[in-house]
Amino acid sequence: MSVVAAKPNIQMSNASVPLVHEVKILDEAGRTKLAHIPGERPLTIYLDKREVVTLMTLGSAPEALVLGYLRNQRLVESPDDIESIQVDWETDSAAVKTRRSTVDIDALTSKRVVTTGCGQGTMFGGLMEEMSEIRLPDGPQLSQESIIALVDDIRVHDTIYKKSGSVHACAVFERTPEGGVKLLYFIEDVGRHNAVDSISGLMWLANKPGKDLIFFTTGRLTSEMVIKGAQMGVPFLLTRSGVTLMGLELARKTNLTILSRCSGKHFEIYNAPERVVFNQKTQ
Amino acid sequence: MSVVAAKPNIQMSNASVPLVHEVKILDEAGRTKLAHIPGERPLTIYLDKREVVTLMTLGSAPEALVLGYLRNQRLVESPDDIESIQVDWETDSAAVKTRRSTVDIDALTSKRVVTTGCGQGTMFGGLMEEMSEIRLPDGPQLSQESIIALVDDIRVHDTIYKKSGSVHACAVFERTPEGGVKLLYFIEDVGRHNAVDSISGLMWLANKPGKDLIFFTTGRLTSEMVIKGAQMGVPFLLTRSGVTLMGLELARKTNLTILSRCSGKHFEIYNAPERVVFNQKTQ
Numbered sequence: 001m002s003v004v005a006a007k008p009n010i011q012m013s014n015a016s017v018p019l020v021h022e023v024k025i026l027d028e029a030g031r032t033k034l035a036h037i038p039g040e041r042p043l044t045i046y047l048d049k050r051e052v053v054t055l056m057t058l059g060s061a062p063e064a065l066v067l068g069y070l071r072n073q074r075l076v077e078s079p080d081d082i083e084s085i086q087v088d089w090e091t092d093s094a095a096v097k098t099r100r101s102t103v104d105i106d107a108l109t110s111k112r113v114v115t116t117g118c119g120q121g122t123m124f125g126g127l128m129e130e131m132s133e134i135r136l137p138d139g140p141q142l143s144q145e146s147i148i149a150l151v152d153d154i155r156v157h158d159t160i161y162k163k164s165g166s167v168h169a170c171a172v173f174e175r176t177p178e179g180g181v182k183l184l185y186f187i188e189d190v191g192r193h194n195a196v197d198s199i200s201g202l203m204w205l206a207n208k209p210g211k212d213l214i215f216f217t218t219g220r221l222t223s224e225m226v227i228k229g230a231q232m233g234v235p236f237l238l239t240r241s242g243v244t245l246m247g248l249e250l251a252r253k254t255n256l257t258i259l260s261r262c263s264g265k266h267f268e269i270y271n272a273p274e275r276v277v278f279n280q281k282t283q
Numbered sequence: 284m285s286v287v288a289a290k291p292n293i294q295m296s297n298a299s300v301p302l303v304h305e306v307k308i309l310d311e312a313g314r315t316k317l318a319h320i321p322g323e324r325p326l327t328i329y330l331d332k333r334e335v336v337t338l339m340t341l342g343s344a345p346e347a348l349v350l351g352y353l354r355n356q357r358l359v360e361s362p363d364d365i366e367s368i369q370v371d372w373e374t375d376s377a378a379v380k381t382r383r384s385t386v387d388i389d390a391l392t393s394k395r396v397v398t399t400g401c402g403q404g405t406m407f408g409g410l411m412e413e414m415s416e417i418r419l420p421d422g423p424q425l426s427q428e429s430i431i432a433l434v435d436d437i438r439v440h441d442t443i444y445k446k447s448g449s450v451h452a453c454a455v456f457e458r459t460p461e462g463g464v465k466l467l468y469f470i471e472d473v474g475r476h477n478a479v480d481s482i483s484g485l486m487w488l489a490n491k492p493g494k495d496l497i498f499f500t501t502g503r504l505t506s507e508m509v510i511k512g513a514q515m516g517v518p519f520l521l522t523r524s525g526v527t528l529m530g531l532e533l534a535r536k537t538n539l540t541i542l543s544r545c546s547g548k549h550f551e552i553y554n555a556p557e558r559v560v561f562n563q564k565t566q
Contacts, residue, residue, distance in 0.1 A: 021528045023528075023531065023553065025543075025551045025552055025553050026551070026552040026556045026559075027549070027550075027551055027552075028427065028430075028548060028549050028550045028551075029561070030556075030561045033551075035543075035551060035553075037525060037526055037527060037528055037531065038525075038527055038528065039527070039528045039529070040505055040506055040527035040528055040529035040530065041529065042411075056505065056506055056507070056529070144311065147311075164525070165524070165525040166503045166505075166524060166525035166526065166527055190503075190505055190527050220449045220473075222323055222339065222449075222473055223323055223339055224339070241448070241449060242320060242447070242448040242449035243320055243449065244320060244321055244322070244323035244449055244473050245304045245306075245320055245321065245322045245323055246322070246323035246324065246339070247323065248306065248320065260308075260318075265311060266310075266311050267310075267311045268308045268309070268310055268311075268316075268318060269308055269309040269310075270306065270308050270318075273309045273313075276309075278312070278313045
């Protein structure tokens with residue numbers, strides 16, 4: 001298992017597994033065909049030798065997933081607190097060693113809130129309560145062309161989804177000096193919460209603050225997704241899919257711009273439209 | 284809050300909340316429009332006054348959700364163990380009273396496995412281990428016409444999804460004396476795990492064994508969905524979407540028939556095709 005250094009200075013493995021698998025199927029006429037499906041495997045996280053959780057993941061970016069999971073669950077306060085993340089697919093485990101643990105893990109993990117993705121996600125501690133303290137500043141703005149360009153970038157991006165389906169994608173874009181947008185990270189996972197956690201981990205590793213970024217997901221913006229967006233401080237949450245009422249209410253409280261049904265040139269603004277610059281008003 | 288008796292003899296509330304909400308949005312041209320989105324709200328389950336979990340749900344069938352959740356998490360062994368389920372949307376809580384508790388809840392909830400739906404679902408205890416003991420008997424069979432008729436039933440069914448999007452549906456069908464299939468239960472939720480749990484609860488309430496039923500979901504068949512299908516003893520799992528490798532491997536171990544990409548007359552058989560009767564072989 002090769003070990004690569006990353007900034008902040010975390011010793012990380014670079015574990016990899018096959019992501020797409022070929023299987024024999026029968027179609028509706030009984031004809032044998034080959035199909036491709038995504039992998040899904042357990043990854044048990046040990047924080048200083050303490051078992052925290054087992055995630056079911058595609059496995060495309062396990063180290064980033066572990067880091068982002070610990071970040072979004074508030075089990076680690078800063079990437080500098082982490083000395084190493086070692087993922088081993090032989091044992092389906094991730095060993096995380098901290099330099100100093102500033103968090104009372106027992107207290108945090110004592111309260112379990114099961115949330116909806118398409119599923120029953122998990123949040124530890126009083127994340128919901130924290131939302132009342134988060135309110136993103138107004139701005140920056142995003143132009144209509146940039147939104148359309150961004151959605152097109154996602155459309156043409158080579159993906160596991162195109163090969164196998166059954167995965168969700170999350171991505172973040174950053175602004176270019178020319179005022180456009182550039183794809184920064186693109187992560188797919190069988191779990192859309194894993195995908196956003198992995199993005200969050202990559203942001204921490206590169207010291208990228210959320211305020212300059214635009215977040216896109218193929219999945220729905222339910223409460224937990226909006227909470228994670230607010231935690232990461234990303235003012236723009238875009239989805240190809242839809243939003244729930246609770247997701248919208250959390251976006252209103254935290255001043256997030258929500259763009260729903262993003263497809264082709266189409267999008268729907270559900271909150272904080274003042275961040276969107278319309279180039280041609282057609283009314 | 285009206286109270287209705289159900290068989291098995293569980294005193295249950297019949298709590299209801301608005302499921303679809305109208306909101307003002309701006310489209311890509313800055314035009315104000317009305318959109319409909321699904322509700323999403325927390326429901327905290329108390330089992331004999333002990334807080335078990337908080338689910339985020341649409342709220343269409345909360346009593347069945349609570350019962351099915353307790354069933355699928357093995358927190359209750361039999362519906363007869365339950366005296367009452369009282370859901371109160373004023374406090375977003377469900378109070379479950381047992382006649383006798385035959386389960387060591389503390390032991391079960393001590394181990395947390397976070398699974399993927401589109402999200403990070405939660406399973407307590409060693410559900411994964413139990414899978415090695417489950418193997419469904421061969422048969423019964425399902426004809427090609429029945430599969431196509433079933434998929435068409437779902438297509439024409441009036442749904443929250445058609446009004447608001449952003450929900451997943453799960454349904455079970457039963458066989459008719461004439462050899463066809465009939466829709467038995469149809470449940471939508473912001474969480475597809477909630478939808479399958481609700482179906483499981485309804486099956487328990489009506490004493491419907493899984494062996495005679497066919498399960499359909501709009502969501503993906505990830506490991507946890509297949510585990511729940513196996514627990515319910517339903518030999519047919521159909522999805523409009525896809526399947527993950529782990530979902531497929533669990534179906535192979537437990538002898539479940541998996542039909543993927545069910546749409547129109549099209550479907551793909553991923554496991555146990557001997558349960559499918561082809562009427563016209565086109566090769």
